[in-house]
Every structure is written in C-alpha cells, then in structure tokens.
Amino acid sequence: MPSEKWSQTKVGPPTGTLLICGGEGKKEMLAVFLRLVGDPKAPIVVIPTASKNHQNVGAAAVEILASLGATSVTVLHTGDPKVADTEQFVEPLRSAKGVWIPGGRQWRLADAYLRTRTQQELFALLDRGGVIGGSSAGASIQASYLVRGDPKGNAIMMSPGHEEGFGFLRQTAIDQHVLARNRVEGLVQVLTKHPDLLGIGIDERTGIIVTGDQFEVVGESKVAIYDAKRQGWPKDSHILLSPGDKYDMKNRRPAGLPANCD
DSSP, rough: OOGGGGOSSSSSSSEEEEEHHHHHHHHHHHHHHHHHHTTTTEEEEETEEEEEETHHHHHHHHHHHHTTTOOOOOEEOSSSSSHTHHHHHHHHHHHHHHHEESSSSSHHHHHTTTTHHHHHHHHHHTTOEEEEEETTTHHHTEEESSSSTTOOTOSOOOOTTBBBOOOOOOEEEEEEEETTOOTTHHHHHHHHHHHHHHHEOOOOTEEEEEEETEHHHHHHHEEEEEEESSTTTTTOOOOOOTOEEEETTTTTTTSSTTTTOO
C-alpha cells in the first residue's frame, strides 16, 4: 500500500510527519499536533474508532482542537471495513492535512481499516506531506506489528489475527503508558519472538515526532527503546530517552553518535 517513494527510507515515512503519543496529556499533545500541521485553518480529520465511546471521544478531540484554534475538523468513524473501503467514506481524507487517532483499543482500528481505501488514503496523506498523530491505541496502530491487539484484553501482548498495524513505521512495535502502567518489560516478550523488530515504548504525556528514519522525543516523560540485537540484551532490555533526545531508527542508535556507539 505504500507508494514507491517509501523505498527512500527504511523505517519511517519519506515525506510527512508522525506524532506518536503514549497516552494522557491530550491538550498538550494536540497542541504539538496542530503546530506540526502548521495551519489552524487546514482540514483535519479525527478517527475515534478505537473507543467504544467513539462519539464522545471524537467530540472531545474536536473541542480541544477548536480551543487551540483549529477551524475545520471532521470526525470519521465506521466499524465496517466495507464502508471504510468506499469512495464516499474516504472523501474527507483526500483534502486533509492532518489526521488524529485517539485512544481506546487498537484492534478496533485494525478490524475497521486494514487493507481498505481508508488505510490507503492515510498513506497518501503522508505522501503529500501531511501529519498523522495518535495517542495510546492511536500510537500502537501506527507500527507494522500490533501489540496488545487481542479483543479479550489489553494485557495480551501478542494475538494471532491481531498482529498487524497500519505500518507507518516499518519493522517496529509500539507500546504505550509504559512507565505509568508498569509496562516496561512488555516489549521484551514481543522482541524475544520477533527479534528483527525495533520496540518503542512511550510513556504518558510524551510523544515522538517522526520525520523519515529519525524521531525526537517531546513531552514530560520518557521513551524506552528495545533492540534484541543490542549488546547486553535481554538483561539490559532497553535504553531510555528524554524530551529533546533524538533517535536514528535506521541505524538503531541515538542520533549524533558514531556508528560504534550505543
């Protein structure tokens, strides 16, 4: 589903920007999202499908965005992949400059949108330089491998039939709420079975801004990086990054370090 230009990068999108947030801090992270979009008058789409209370979640996101100055926000929701695959449903995405995906359960997003025109239009939005942001479930769905995707409960890290994310970050798995909910070791289980993945665990009120194969940490807390090929794994299961730190996902090291350093 990605276009040919995605061969220009290894992990992240070649054009456009991702904002991937670990949960909570809605207004602070939406302020970052709107800054990345760049124009408060630009069309924005909110996709609240991850929540069983999608109407309230969508309305809350619209209210916060409006309080931050956004003037053109559309809520887009369906639980039916046949609807998500129609031209009429995806029309708002074709003119959008930003898409925000709030939290809930990520399997609902996968069940509704994987391999539909909706997913295709999200890739197209990035191709034309747009911004996709998401928090909690809206963070995990952006990876290629979907963690905590089991409809039976969010404590299950790997769930056959629900292990595919949207793939805006290739060869990755993204967890959220990692410090606030004591989830620091969750991605160890995933990478032990799938050692080629890069694991990214994001705490609450914290996010990463992704451009190409690099990201920068923003917010208040930490981001944990898991790499099963890193020296010391699995005893030293992760490294922690702080706000302002940058990370090179292609070479799997903090940005700015020489090739032989972690």
